[in-house]
Amino acid sequence: VKKIGKVVAGTIEGDLHDIGKNLVCMMLKGAGFEIIDLGVDVKPEEFVEAAKGAKPDILVISALLTTTMLNMPRVIEELKKAGIRDDVKVLIGGAPVSQTYAEEIGADGYSPDSSAAVELARRLVS
Numbered sequence: 001v002k003k004i005g006k007v008v009a010g011t012i013e014g015d016l017h018d019i020g021k022n023l024v025c026m027m028l029k030g031a032g033f034e035i036i037d038l039g040v041d042v043k044p045e046e047f048v049e050a051a052k053g054a055k056p057d058i059l060v061i062s063a064l065l066t067t068t069m070l071n072m073p074r075v076i077e078e079l080k081k082a083g084i085r086d087d088v089k090v091l092i093g094g095a096p097v098s099q100t101y102a103e104e105i106g107a108d109g110y111s112p113d114s115s116a117a118v119e120l121a122r123r124l125v126s
């Protein structure tokens, strides 16, 4: 499969749920994205370090807890502090997350499931 983009993925700090994130990664890989999976309980600073190092097109951030989704905007703040917010698209998802929340925190996109995530990721890199 021809590579169409690079993704750094992870479940946000404090959260150990990874089934949904893994599904999204598998579907993106199948669609031609290179995946760097940081795993679970990923600190905002770790997302930013990976974004600096690997220079992905998209950060995929998952949260399954209403408490840990509140750590998602910290990734966007840290990207801004590092001066690289405009270099990478931020895609968020997970059961408690919504389109409204994505807009509120300034993410570039939200999808309710892994198939829709692939379509959105394709659009974001095209």
Ligand code: B12
Residues within 6 Å of the ligand: 014, 015, 016, 017, 018, 019, 020, 021, 023, 024, 060, 061, 062, 063, 064, 065, 066, 067, 091, 092, 093, 094, 095, 096, 110, 111, 112, 113, 114, 115, 117
């Ligand atoms: C499996 C599970 C666990 C497993 C996780 C195993 C693992 N390796 O992931 C274990 C047992 C470890 C666990 C632990 C806990 N859990 Co739990 N867990 C679940 C459960 C049953 C299923 C979640 C799941 O995997 N769903 C299936 C996947 C495929 O769906 P998904 O994650 O939503 O992903 C899809 C979409 O959301 C989307 N998506 C996901 N991520 C992303 C990212 C992007 C960028 C995009 C675009 C899309 C996307 O695509 C996916 C595919 O379609 C849910 C209840 C439920 N029925 O949902 C509770 C649930 C999430 N857990 C809950 C809780 C409370 C906990 C614990 C706090 C329990 C405790 N007291 O210890 C701990 C937290 C541990 C921690 N720090 O994270 C609550 C959360 C409540 C809340 N309001 O926040 C839930 C809702 C159960 C409940 N009804 O109370 N849990």
